[in-house]
Amino acid sequence: MIDQEMGWRGKIRLILPSVQTVTEPLYNHVAPGGVRFCASRVLIQRNVLADHDDMEREAFRAGRELATARVDCIAYCCTGSGMLQGIDGDRQFCLEMEAETGIPTTSTLSAVLESLDTL
Numbered sequence: 001m002i003d004q005e006m007g008w009r010g011k012i013r014l015i016l017p018s019v020q021t022v023t024e025p026l027y028n029h030v031a032p033g034g035v036r037f038c039a040s041r042v043l044i045q046r047n048v049l050a051d052h053d054d055m056e057r058e059a060f061r062a063g064r065e066l067a068t069a070r071v072d073c074i075a076y077c078c079t080g081s082g083m084l085q086g087i088d089g090d091r092q093f094c095l096e097m098e099a100e101t102g103i104p105t106t107s108t109l110s111a112v113l114e115s116l117d118t119l
Contacts, residue, residue: 009034013066013103015059015076017044023077039077040065048080055081056093060100067101074105082109 009032016023018041027037040062042055055078063074074097082090090109097105 007034007036010036010072011070012037013069013071013074014039015062015066015074015078016041017048017055017078017080018042019044020077038069042078048078049084052081052084059093060097063097063101063103063105067103071103074101074103075111076105076107079108082107085109087113 012027012035014023014027014037016039020041024037024039031037042058042062044051044055048055059076059078059081066074076093076097081093085093087109090107094105094107094110097103
């Protein structure tokens with residue numbers, strides 16, 4: 001009941017690298033009333049470059065977990081991953097996540113590109 005009240009306007013679920021601790025509390029702090037962010041994490045043991053392949057596989061596990069929480073959308077918040085995959089790879093990743101979870105998916109790189117296009 002509380003989760004429904006807190007996320008009545010929208011529930012956005014984040015996939016974050018395990019070492020990233022800023023986004024979830026920051027987004028909840030600046031979000032308008034009724035919008036709630038929560039996250040699942042993918043393990044980074046060394047760094048994004050060294051762990052990228054494992055991290056990408058783990059992202060799909062995280063996406064499936066988040067989809068069980070009646071989520072409105074998924075945001076893959078890993079700037080490094082977008083840069084490593086490139087624009088086409090990042091778009092393909094988001095499409096595959098949507099196919100896997102049935103949930104609209106975006107990423108850091110997609111959001112940046114869309115914002116720049118809007119400007």
